[in-house]
Amino acid sequence: MWERLIEEAPRFFGYYNLVFLGKAALATVALSALGCIIGIVLGSLVALLRLTTRLPLAPLRWIAALYTEIFRRVPFLVTLMLVFFAFQLSKVDLPMFWVAAVSVTLIASAFLAEIVRAGFESVHRNQWDAAAAMNFGLLDTVRYVVLPQAWRIILPPAFGFFVLFIKDTALASQIGVIELTFAGKVLNNKGFSAVLVFGTILVAYFLVSWPLSRLGKHLEQRLASPRHQRP
């Protein structure tokens, strides 16, 4: 086995393959980043909806709650299949990358909505009371009072979710998105040995994910330390 690896390695790590892998790694990160950036916006909206109290908005509140419950309980692969077939049947010709991005967004929005909600809930009741008594509406309360206090609670787990999802996007390879895992399958099909190919893919994921997760931990500690309490 070792002879084969040593024999293959120079060819495998050739310029073309490295560029191919680099682009694939970029797609992997972009997929998760895009989904999470749109997801935090939509998720915040969902969390906000769940905070409303007016009666006419009750159906929306209900939908928002249902959404967060449902999409946190469906595997990424199944969501991916649903989105994939929905686009296929509606004859919208969307590149596979975007099909996967929509799927990531759907799931990320649900998880991030819960993270945002937990952040909102971490702000003391009396802050909400004071704002309400001074005639702040929900949006003003969140904008001026709650978010400035909650973002430090929200950011670390939201970033953590983003890093976590980088690995889940490996499943996008199943619908043909050219990301790291798919790149691995392509190179494996070209005849490179599985040990070399998937070993390299694992290392590539590690090189992407590890620094980001370290950054996340650093972020968490930094935001939690009292010296940085000020906005």
Added chain:
Amino acid sequence: MPRLVINGLEARYGSLKVLDGIDLDVASGDVVGLIGPSGSGKSTILRTLVGLTPPAAGSVEIDGEHIDYAKPGDVRRLRDRLAIVFQQYNLFQNMTVLQNVMIAPTKIKKRAAAEVREEAVRLLAKVGLADKLDRYPDELSGGQQQRVAIARALALRPEILLLDEVTAALDPELVSEVLDTIRVLAREGMTMLIVSHEMGFIREVSKEVVFMDAGRVVERGTPAKIFDAPEEARTRDFVSKILRH
């Protein structure tokens, strides 16, 4: 003519009935003192008045206008006229002292920032905090935070001011400062409902004193009557205990 009229007000936390038919009125320009043992529902009355705890029954009228707490529009108009100073101050932790006082007038009432700033600085000077404008709440003592909360409420230019235990955390010399502030406010025609355990303060500043216990008004009258010649045994008991302290 009474400005604030409360009739048969009831409120509950879950199954616990905290207010059990409160009747109360505050005439225009008057100061009414609300006293009673801990847990009797004093804070709850104020919270219910500003619409933070929904009333279970009863009616509230301001200048003859009935307030329907189920209607957001009614509550919004009500909160334009009422300001509350909370027992726990409830200052915004993410804002400096000055920002705390300025935020609602500028962002919610949309008044010009320069004018609001001038007024905020004046109000903060009035409560003795001219040198703390850029501090954050967690850098202040309890008494200082309490005074910021008073300034913040005044900056709203309310018609009726609800004060919950405002002197509880103050140094003796500051009590008189706050007292002066409140006296001036009363003279300017500010209608106030004041909750306090400081009987001396209540006695001095109130036109009328209301004693409540277990969610009901037990007795009401002039400070002289409540403190010197209470009719109800429960009042006598409470007053004698608290004055002996």
Added chain:
Amino acid sequence: MLDYTFQFGQIVPYLPRLLDGAVVALELAVLSFCGGLLLGTVGAALLTFAGGVVRRIIGWYVSFFTNTPQLVQIYFLYFALPDMGIVLSSFTAVLLGMTLNAGAYLTEIQRAGFESRRQSEMEAAEVLGFSRVQQIRYVILPHVARVLFPPLSNHFILMTLGTSMAAVFGVEELTGQALNINSVTFRSLEIFSVTALLYIAVTLVASALLAVIGTTVFRARMRMF
């Protein structure tokens, strides 16, 4: 726009197969969770009590498995190990991959729990005259269990969802069955929405059970929604 008539009738005959798949999914989840819990407990204990080299090795293990996708880990086990003379069935490869992966995450979760045993509780126990064993039995274990139960439950639910990637290797669990049925009936949206509903149902029941066990047995603070 989606112009599509849902025909759930066509997939009704296949429901039993989906349910079979759900059972396989749960089997995978339970087996790999138990294996992972074992690995994680040993890992966390070693991280807390062992010396430098061992700790560093455990640290690498955790970093590696938590920073690479489970899917690619299983690819490696399934496609690369044969090159080294180790041939695994697809089910074994998936189970092994999920177990190793779970071991890494559960090591991390449990280490945090171990570290949270409160000094004050230990001191209180010492004052009461508890022996070391009694301290562990009556003070530390119940506390650690209470702290750990919610995140462990949470991870179990995530793992149940994670079993769906076994389909990629042809394991006939829930998603695998859905793919099979899809290739026969082509009622994709119906099949995958029913599959999604089954995942929701399975995890809801699991969450509810875990919440009941957590609050009654371990006095953990848990909420379902």
